[in-house]
Amino acid sequence: MTRADWRRVVRDRRGALGGAVLLLAVITALAAPLVSAGDPAAQRDVVATRFLSPLTTDGHGVFHPLGTDRFGRDVWTRLAYGARISLGVGGLAVLLSVLIGVVVGAAAAYWRGPVGAALLAFTDFALALPRVVLLLLLGALWRPSALLVIVVLGLTGWMSVARLVHGEVRSLAARPFVEAALALGVPPDRVLRRHILPNALTPVIVSAALGIGNAIMLEAGLSFLGLGVQPPTPSWGNMIASGRDTLVNAPWVATAPGVALVAVVVACTLLGDALQDALDPTRRRP
Amino acid sequence: MLAALARRAVTGLAVVAGVVTLTFFLLQLAPGDPVERLLGPAATPEQVLAQRRALGLDRPLMVQYVAWLGQFARGDWGRSIATGRPVLGLLAEAVPATVELVGLSLVASYLVGILVGAIQATARPRLDTALSVTTVTLFALPGYWLGLMLVMVFTYWARWLPAFGAAGLDADLLTGWARLVDRLRHLALPLTTLALIGVGGAARFVRGAMRDVRAQPFVTAAQAKGLAPPRVLLRHVLRNSLIPIVTLLGLSLPALFSGAVFVEAVFAWPGVGRKLVEAVGARDYPVVMAATTISAMLVVAGNLVADLAVAWLDPRIRHGEGDR
Numbered sequence: 001m002t003r004a005d006w007r008r009v010v011r012d013r014r015g016a017l018g019g020a021v022l023l024l025a026v027i028t029a030l031a032a033p034l035v036s037a038g039d040p041a042a043q044r045d046v047v048a049t050r051f052l053s054p055l056t057t058d059g060h061g062v063f064h065p066l067g068t069d070r071f072g073r074d075v076w077t078r079l080a081y082g083a084r085i086s087l088g089v090g091g092l093a094v095l096l097s098v099l100i101g102v103v104v105g106a107a108a109a110y111w112r113g114p115v116g117a118a119l120l121a122f123t124d125f126a127l128a129l130p131r132v133v134l135l136l137l138l139g140a141l142w143r144p145s146a147l148l149v150i151v152v153l154g155l156t157g158w159m160s161v162a163r164l165v166h167g168e169v170r171s172l173a174a175r176p177f178v179e180a181a182l183a184l185g186v187p188p189d190r191v192l193r194r195h196i197l198p199n200a201l202t203p204v205i206v207s208a209a210l211g212i213g214n215a216i217m218l219e220a221g222l223s224f225l226g227l228g229v230q231p232p233t234p235s236w237g238n239m240i241a242s243g244r245d246t247l248v249n250a251p252w253v254a255t256a257p258g259v260a261l262v263a264v265v266v267a268c269t270l271l272g273d274a275l276q277d278a279l280d281p282t283r284r285r286p
Numbered sequence: 287m288l289a290a291l292a293r294r295a296v297t298g299l300a301v302v303a304g305v306v307t308l309t310f311f312l313l314q315l316a317p318g319d320p321v322e323r324l325l326g327p328a329a330t331p332e333q334v335l336a337q338r339r340a341l342g343l344d345r346p347l348m349v350q351y352v353a354w355l356g357q358f359a360r361g362d363w364g365r366s367i368a369t370g371r372p373v374l375g376l377l378a379e380a381v382p383a384t385v386e387l388v389g390l391s392l393v394a395s396y397l398v399g400i401l402v403g404a405i406q407a408t409a410r411p412r413l414d415t416a417l418s419v420t421t422v423t424l425f426a427l428p429g430y431w432l433g434l435m436l437v438m439v440f441t442y443w444a445r446w447l448p449a450f451g452a453a454g455l456d457a458d459l460l461t462g463w464a465r466l467v468d469r470l471r472h473l474a475l476p477l478t479t480l481a482l483i484g485v486g487g488a489a490r491f492v493r494g495a496m497r498d499v500r501a502q503p504f505v506t507a508a509q510a511k512g513l514a515p516p517r518v519l520l521r522h523v524l525r526n527s528l529i530p531i532v533t534l535l536g537l538s539l540p541a542l543f544s545g546a547v548f549v550e551a552v553f554a555w556p557g558v559g560r561k562l563v564e565a566v567g568a569r570d571y572p573v574v575m576a577a578t579t580i581s582a583m584l585v586v587a588g589n590l591v592a593d594l595a596v597a598w599l600d601p602r603i604r605h606g607e608g609d610r
Contacts, residue, residue: 124297125300125301125304129301129304129305129308129582131544132543132544132547133305133309133544133562133578133581133582134308136547136562136563136566137309137312137313137566137574137578138312213426217426217428220428220431221428221430221548224428224430224431224548224551225548225551225563240428240430240431240434243434244434244552247434247437247438247442248442251438254431254434254435254438255435255438258428258431258434258435261428261431262423262426262427262428262431265426265428266422266423266426269422269425269426270422
């Protein structure tokens with residue numbers, strides 16, 4: 001991506017808004033100890049501080065902008081710390097799937113014989129597997145943890161990247177600059193790494209932006225079913241799950257993480273759309 | 287066309303076989319044992335061993351796998367380890383509930399989605415943007431959370447609709463009209479949840495497809511011929527946009543099914559997804575195997591039906607010219 005591409009993304013209203021929301025979420029996650037009350041699992045006098053509605057101050061003089069849950073824990077603090085888990089898991093899972101996808105896709109395009117055909121067939125096969133069924137199985141079978149969720153999401157999300165990279169590498173390989181490099185005597189694997197792959201990564205960026213939103217949503221889904229990040233560590237998914245039991249007394253417990261989740265996923269989609277338009281000259285808006 | 291279809295059917299069978307094999311060995315790989323969960327911590331090692339032998343779980347893995355395949359093919363799906371009930375009966379209750387929920391939400395979300403997408407493709411930029419914001423947001427809503435929010439509003443606040451199950455406690459005593467109303471009231475929230483999310487995806491896609499088609503030269507030609515704009519839109523643009531849309535319809539079945547897993551969990555909807563979640567937790571091997579196989583078959587069948595529909599819609603593909 002060139003600097004001009006980035007400028008186009010930022011000038012696109014969708015790109016600017018999506019990027020701003022994502023940036024805000026990342027900053028909140030990184031600065032969680034600074035912007036919140038500190039310990040996300042802190043409980044004081046549970047009976048006196050539980051189910052406080054948003055914008056109240058409890059008996060200890062602590063202000064709760066988003067209220068407290070049934071253990072008297074501050075919802076805003078848990079939301080900020082939960083952002084670390086949710087964004088981190090989503091980001092790392094997409095990173096893993098991009099890595100696998102690039103390797104498989106590039107390998108399939110490089111060795112065109114039976115190896116490439118086998119890799120492509122395997123990709124198509126994996127693409128046809130019902131992802132949530134696999135997630136349920138993998139997530140339920142081992143001890144749930146953030147690491148497991150990252151691995152499971154990464155292992156079930158690489159196929160579309162592999163196909164994108166494969167197609168892109170194949171079309172780039174026919175371009176004059178690749179022929180020129182080969183004619184100059186550059187070894188083929190170096191041509192692949194230094195000349196083709198960097199150019200092939202552009203559509204991967206778009207798919208990664210869209211994939212992060214999806215991964216965050218699936219992480220929350222697994223945590224919601226109790227198969228992901230385990231309480232008391234906050235993640236947006238298990239916060240929604242715990243808020244489910246207190247929907248009548250304290251609707252804000254389930255509402256706040258859901259709103260945050262939707263905002264981040266929408267931001268990823270908007271950014272992905274803007275990136276796509278910026279990188280594809282035929283879709284560029286006048 | 288027939289050859290291509292046969293090829294797709296073979297691929298589909300391979301996918302189902304792959305899912306089955308993968309599930310079988312993953313289940314065995316994982317820690318946790320159905321017998322230990324069944325008998326509880328107080329069971330002696332001898333009791334566990336005896337129960338394992340009775341269930342045939344002490345045999346070598348390959349033998350169990352081949353035996354399972356043979357029995358499954360003959361229609362003997364075994365008994366649930368956790369409840370002792372025949373798996374076939376268990377799933378025969380669950381499949382119609384899931385098909386009802388997923389099928390209806392598919393129809394609803396595509397009808398509304400095509401309408402919204404078509405409006406967007408022809409609307410002024412302002413309305414288009416407003417609708418885009420709406421559809422992006424709908425698309426980003428996690429089903430389980432949207433479900434909870436709907437429950438909060440329509441069950442707890444407004445007290446209009448029930449939040450759990452597919453029928454009321456007194457459903458067996460109701461007859462005719464009252465029973466139908468009870469059923470529809472229970473269906474309303476889970477269906478709305480799934481359909482709203484589906485509308486987001488469908489509308490976004492339809493808008494894109496219609497815009498792509500509208501830029502084609504044949505549309506300009508139709509306009510230049512002086513055809514009325516609604517006719518160009520319906521007969522030329524929409525019809526050609528339907529081809530990718532129908533493909534997407536088949537491809538969105540897995541997504542809808544996975545959405546249904548979460549939505550069924552929220553609304554205690556007695557479908558395959560909920561059975562699967564329960565069975566995985568209990569390491570109920572026969573139920574997990576059968577439920578996974580059925581969902582894989584549903585997904586593969588959905589894709590095949592979509593291929594057939596595309597061929598029916600598009601003469602180029604029907605006559606084998608459209609092979610890309």
